[in-house]
Amino acid sequence: MRTEALYGLLCLAIAFAYVDGGRLGVQGTHFVKDGHRVFLSGTNQAWVNYAHDFGNHQYQHAKQKFEQTLQEIQAAGGNSIRVWVHIEGESTPVFDGGGHVTGTDQAHNLINEMKEYLTAAQHHQILVFFTLWNAAVNQKTHARLDGLIRDTRKLETYIKNALIPMVNGLKDHPGLGGWDIINEPEGELKPGEINSDPCYDTRPLTNSGAGWAGHLYTVQEMQRFINWQADGIKRADPHAMVTVGSWNTKANTDKFGFHNYWKDACLIKAGGGTKHLGTLTFYQVHTYSDSANHFDGVSPMQKNAAEFGLDKPVVIGEFNQDHGGGMNIQQLFEHAYNGGYSGAWTWSVTDSNWQTQRAGMTAIKGKNDQSKGGLVHFSV
Secondary structure, eight states, X not given: OOHHHHHHHHHHHHHHHTTTSSSOEEETTEEEETTEEEOEEEEEEEOSSTTOSSSTTOHHHHHHHHHHHHHHHHHHTOOEEEEEEEETTSSSSEEOTXXXXXXXXXXXXXXXXXXXXXXXXXXXXXXXXXXXXXXXXXXXXXXXXXXHHHOHHHHHHHIIIIIHHHHHHHTTOTTEEEEXXXXXXXXXXXXXXXXXXTTTOOGGGTTSSTTTTOXXXXXXXXXXXXXXXXXXXXXXXXXXXXEEEESOGGGBOSSTTOXXXXXXXXXXXXXXXXXXXXXXXXXXXXXXXXXXXXXXXXXXXXXXXXXXXXXXXXEEEEOOSTTSTTOOHHHHHHHHHHTTOSEXXXXXXXXXXXXXXXXXXXXXXXXXXXXXXXXXXXXX
């Protein structure tokens, strides 16, 4: 048997051994922890100071707000949070003049600051999911992220000099829930591209709204970007939870005339066929109703998870009452819990309706139906 295959089997064995241990694990299409099916209930903090929250001693300026949010989530009955790190590389990691990554941050303090935040999260019984990059906007620093997406030599330097050190430094912390490679990669995809391989054919996304931040990358380029990082994370930490914040189920299912661009086979193929660990542990989809307050017909808030035909847990990673298709926040959380999903994270703490969002978490805080969402209140 090839060394690559043996390594993959070893990683699977290690991950399986953790299923009934203290860390979050996966069984089929559900999350499990300490022997129970569990449901991730929480929110997006995303940022306090956009792209300047961690590294270079920046956390001290955001610490109070971050920790206040953790306290408020715990009080509302939530158990998890999604927070952004690099975004487009504004302040971390460290790039040289040629766009190669040489370290985590100039002060060599990024890992310590993230660890400090994780310790506060553990104190409040909250799991943190760190989102590394963002493709929902294209700002003046985008050239740094652009280089990593287009040039595998540059991407290798990020994985070696920043990502793997981060994973190694944080992997044993109980407050770490997992890693989200990139937020809404569809924002910079090229829709309408013709390819005989469904993995690379983006005609299903024509006129879907994909590419709103610019028609910059083929889906194959973005798949490779995800595959290589996911592989690096899992090599450093075989039990790591890895996901991608997909903007819409239209890019994350093979049902209803669409393609799942983030499934295992597509990611591995786009990455060159050798990085077999470079897959997602769970899917994460976002959903908002339109200006008339209507969902698009394939929203997770209109369907149960099983209807998408996916083979992993699915978290509804962004939604809110203001764009909730006429449903209030309690109904949105209850639909996610009862509909076979594995988690629900509202958007966002920075919005004026944060108090309303907390009411959604409270609506399901005492639930423990093992045939539906599972246990909401668990120990971190």
